[in-house]
Amino acid sequence: MTVYLKSIGCVLRELDLARVKNYFVLNNCEIVDNPEDADCIIFSTCAVHKPTIDNSMKMINNLNNFNKKFIVIGCLPAIMPHLIDKSIINCETLNPHTLHEIDKFFPEFSVPFNSIPVSSRTIDNKKSKYLISKNDLPQKTILNLSLGNSIFKKLAFYKYFKEIANKKSSFLVTSRGCNHHCTYCGIKKAVGSLISLPPEKVIENYKRLISEGNSHIIFYSDDTASYGEDINVSFSDLLQELDKVSPQSITWELDFIHPQKLLDHFDVLYKLVKKRRIVLLECPTQHMSQPVLKRMNRNYNINDVIEKLNIIKKASPRLFLISHHIVGFPGETEEDVENTIKNIKKSNFDFFELLAFFENETCPARKMKNKVKPKDMVNRMIKINHVLDKQKILHSINAELDFPKGIIKTRFVTNDAIKEKL
16 A cells, blocks of 8 residues: 655644554555555644644645545544535544544554554754745735745744754653643644653653654653643653653753643752753743633733743753743733733743634634734734834744734844854
């Protein structure tokens, strides 16, 4: 059997597809580069916001035209299954939570999917999807209005960071699924609840990555710092065990650290940052005003989070600190924006990703009242953008909104910018 694989979406879904690829290879299938040459097509989708949903559906329709055995995986089948009209699109569907059921489509295979280990991937710095031309961006996207003829290096922290540090880097997936119930998010429906790998398996995978020459490990999961809550194991304990078996030269990047988990595991995180084991920490605050956080079902005190992050940053000023902020969440007021600006000025973030609120069909926030008008969302994003500029905080903007041309001045990540932070 010949198989063609294609992916749109996040690193985790790419790692899922890499595991699927290994599944086919171990069952004596040939991977081909062209869908025309394939007996079976596997396409991994994304549904995090409108552009990726549109791109996923466009690709589904294109691949359906080849009239091959077709399986659509990723988040879209779980979040928006109605978009895939099976009277028109001849395909089977699986999502991240049900991917193990792929065996039912290939009963002749001798190697079951569950026997295939979770994939890790070494970063190829020469071929990065995070380096894209402005011509690839939608016309309405704010990024297209502020770049001129330059190249936008989209959230490429790990790529550039590791290039500067001269380190071979790889992802370490410790769990899948999420234990939180944020009202703006529909991804939980696709990934399900937290499922952690046994600690001995994580340690085994970690040692293997180091033995393969990786000196920078990227902890990457749907809900990284909730690791172990389903198997009565502490995330702090795991980090300390991994630290014990690490040569001094090994550095870590911790992605998707929920702010409440930052508070819960602060003591260990502080020690590991201070000793320069952790050199990059992503803690998505999602908003900087307490009333909005409450409606988001993000139950932590934002002042406590900022205080702890500032303490961590002081312990290691070279730590690269990242956050996300959603603009225009239902019920957001001008007072919330002012609270956000005050808290940004108190913080020590190195990078801030601004995102316009996207009303996913399955997120609870869709039913909330007092929706923010697109015009107000634009003005608030411009206002926060200018504050970030003044604070010299690197940032990007992810928004499908109509912005007045030339009014936005954005700061993007470059080799020199990160080198300066280091």
